[in-house]
Amino acid sequence: MLYDIWTVFWRDGIVLRRRLSRFILSRMVAPLLYLVAFGWGLGRSIQVDSGTYLDFLVPGILALNSMNISFNSITPVHAERIYHKSLEEYLLAPIRPDAFVIGKVLAAVLRGLISSTVIVVLAWLFGAHFTPGPLFLAVLTLNCVIFAEIGFLAAMKIDTYEAMSQVNTYILLPMSFLCGTFFSTAALPDAVAAFIDILPLTHTSYLLRGLGSGADVSMLSLLVLVVYAVGGFFWSRHAFRHLTD
Amino acid sequence: MADKDMIVVDELVKRFPHKDKEGRDTEKTAVDGLSLSVRRGEVFGLLGPNGAGKTTTIRMMTMQTRPTEGRIFYDGRSTEHSPVDVKRLIGVVPQHVNFDQDLTVGENLELHARLFHMGKEERRERIAELLDFVGLADVVNDGVRRLSGGMKRRLLIVRALIHRPRILFLDEPTVALDPQVRRRIWDLIRQMAHGGVTVFLTTHYIEEAEALCQRVAILDRGRLVALDEPAKLCDRLGRFTVEWDERGERQCQFFAARHEADDFAASLDPEGGILIRPTNLEDVFIARTGRKGGL
Ligand SMILES: Nc1ncnc2c1ncn2[C@@H]1O[C@H](COP(=O)(O)OP(=O)(O)OP(=O)(O)O)[C@@H](O)[C@H]1O
Numbered sequence: 001m002l003y004d005i006w007t008v009f010w011r012d013g014i015v016l017r018r019r020l021s022r023f024i025l026s027r028m029v030a031p032l033l034y035l036v037a038f039g040w041g042l043g044r045s046i047q048v049d050s051g052t053y054l055d056f057l058v059p060g061i062l063a064l065n066s067m068n069i070s071f072n073s074i075t076p077v078h079a080e081r082i083y084h085k086s087l088e089e090y091l092l093a094p095i096r097p098d099a100f101v102i103g104k105v106l107a108a109v110l111r112g113l114i115s116s117t118v119i120v121v122l123a124w125l126f127g128a129h130f131t132p133g134p135l136f137l138a139v140l141t142l143n144c145v146i147f148a149e150i151g152f153l154a155a156m157k158i159d160t161y162e163a164m165s166q167v168n169t170y171i172l173l174p175m176s177f178l179c180g181t182f183f184s185t186a187a188l189p190d191a192v193a194a195f196i197d198i199l200p201l202t203h204t205s206y207l208l209r210g211l212g213s214g215a216d217v218s219m220l221s222l223l224v225l226v227v228y229a230v231g232g233f234f235w236s237r238h239a240f241r242h243l244t245d
Numbered sequence: 246m247a248d249k250d251m252i253v254v255d256e257l258v259k260r261f262p263h264k265d266k267e268g269r270d271t272e273k274t275a276v277d278g279l280s281l282s283v284r285r286g287e288v289f290g291l292l293g294p295n296g297a298g299k300t301t302t303i304r305m306m307t308m309q310t311r312p313t314e315g316r317i318f319y320d321g322r323s324t325e326h327s328p329v330d331v332k333r334l335i336g337v338v339p340q341h342v343n344f345d346q347d348l349t350v351g352e353n354l355e356l357h358a359r360l361f362h363m364g365k366e367e368r369r370e371r372i373a374e375l376l377d378f379v380g381l382a383d384v385v386n387d388g389v390r391r392l393s394g395g396m397k398r399r400l401l402i403v404r405a406l407i408h409r410p411r412i413l414f415l416d417e418p419t420v421a422l423d424p425q426v427r428r429r430i431w432d433l434i435r436q437m438a439h440g441g442v443t444v445f446l447t448t449h450y451i452e453e454a455e456a457l458c459q460r461v462a463i464l465d466r467g468r469l470v471a472l473d474e475p476a477k478l479c480d481r482l483g484r485f486t487v488e489w490d491e492r493g494e495r496q497c498q499f500f501a502a503r504h505e506a507d508d509f510a511a512s513l514d515p516e517g518g519i520l521i522r523p524t525n526l527e528d529v530f531i532a533r534t535g536r537k538g539g540l
């Protein structure tokens with residue numbers, strides 16, 4: 001089982017290594033724009049309770065970026081399933097479905113963490129103050145796991161390219177802006193805030209912000225993330241198994 | 246089940262969800278109660294017109310799609326209860342090209358070898374040996390997109406052979422290949438069979454089945470319509486065929502004995518391009534499926 005996970009991961013590692021510099025470069029663009037526009041530009045005229053807006057913003061950017069990267073790192077599985085049919089290799093191989101799901105998710109997590117590192121470095125260059133500890137890293141990883149699993153599920157369930165890109169437009173993009181990333185959900189109408197508070201990214205944003213500034217964090221939020229990650233795994237495995245229906 | 250049977254397929258059914266002409270949801274039966282067995286070490290051919298259910302049958306036998314009904318046994322082990330054990334036994338050459346487009350030729354093969362738990366040295370040797378064998382050694386570091394159609398087909402076969410399967414499935418292995426490559430692939434299949442590998446292949450090319458298969462099954466609209474050695478199928482239809490032109494079409498009739506064929510031919514209009522010849526598998530195919538075989 002471990003060996004099979006490694007095989008699946010190894011394959012993605014080869015592809016990543018081949019494109020590493022391009023990957024890192026392209027991953028710098030969006031966060032850099034956010035930091036310039038919202039950190040330097042708008043941010044100077046915004047005051048938040050906890051200090052500068054830049055310090056408030058960076059955990060939010062880390063949350064939304066790790067979401068986007070881990071989701072989009074796993075979506076090529078969709079093309080492997082529908083267009084290239086290369087997923088058939090894994091269906092024919094004497095491996096367990098778990099190994100495939102875990103290998104793919106881990107590879108997406110790795111990409112999510114690499115791009116997060118890029119942002120941390122950029123943010124420090126912009127003069128942001130925060131201290132990423134072990135729990136900070138754990139939350140970031142959990143966030144990557146959750147959205148890699150959601151990407152995996154989308155790749156298993158969705159049949160067209162258009163619908164795949166609609167997941168980005170209708171789910172990830174709104175979450176990027178609303179889940180406590182750029183502003184506190186307290187600013188939203190109650191009903192909307194209640195809904196937003198169920199979403200995993202909201203919990204990630206709050207946890208990262210709290211942990212980065214050394215404040216107390218909610219164990220409930222951590223539990224929510226764990227539940228999402230575990231649930232996402234079982235659902236992903238189920239979806240992969242049912243490819244052979 | 247007999248000990249000489251490697252694969253036993255029992256009452257296999259596959260239904261797919263389907264929309265009828267009015268757009269209502271219904272089901273379409275792709276494979277309809279198929280039973281057959283494949284003997285250890287034989288080359289078994291599955292023939293049938295387009296859409297007969299050949300690929301669906303192979304996909305069920307290789308566990309890429311679950312049968313709606315029925316069971317499959319390999320050496321007594323059911324695919325339902327021991328899928329991983331069975332997967333180790335089989336190699337599959339699909340009808341379509343399904344390489345990992347992001348990997349090179351060598352990496353595609355290495356991925357396969359790793360998925361089958363081959364050690365580093367073993368996989369390196371095996372991959373080099375097979376690539377050499379099919380004349381692809383010099384493209385090992387090329388992207389798979391760059392290969393020609395014939396190279397891709399050969400590479401598909403190489404990949405299926407890496408882990409030394411006991412049973413090889415080939416879904417139309419020589420479609421769209423030039424005659425030389427096709428002959429080489431035939432030789433390769435014969436060598437595999439000679440080495441004790443059981444081969445299950447589908448084809449549209451009747452001469453391919455005649456050249457390779459000890460037994461053939463003919464599938465039509467998901468149903469088995471014939472199964473035997475090619476010569477026996479021909480005998481059953483009538484060993485001799487009389488062909489002639491009538492109303493702008495080529496007609497055929499079959500006779501068990503030569504003198505019956507001669508008598509019948511003598512009764513025809515001598516202007517009609519009459520030909521008396523041995524019955525072949527193509528005659529059987531057309532008689533059983535009511536359609537022209539070939540491409
Ligand atoms: N995934 C699927 N969903 C719905 N229908 C399918 C699916 N796969 C196959 N079919 C249908 O099942 C029938 C048998 O298809 P199959 O591909 O097995 O035929 P085949 O004998 O391999 O044909 P060919 O010689 O063209 O390769 C066809 O009518 C096809 O439309």
Ligand SMILES: [Mg+2]
Nearest residue numbers: 299300301340
């Ligand atoms: Mg087919």
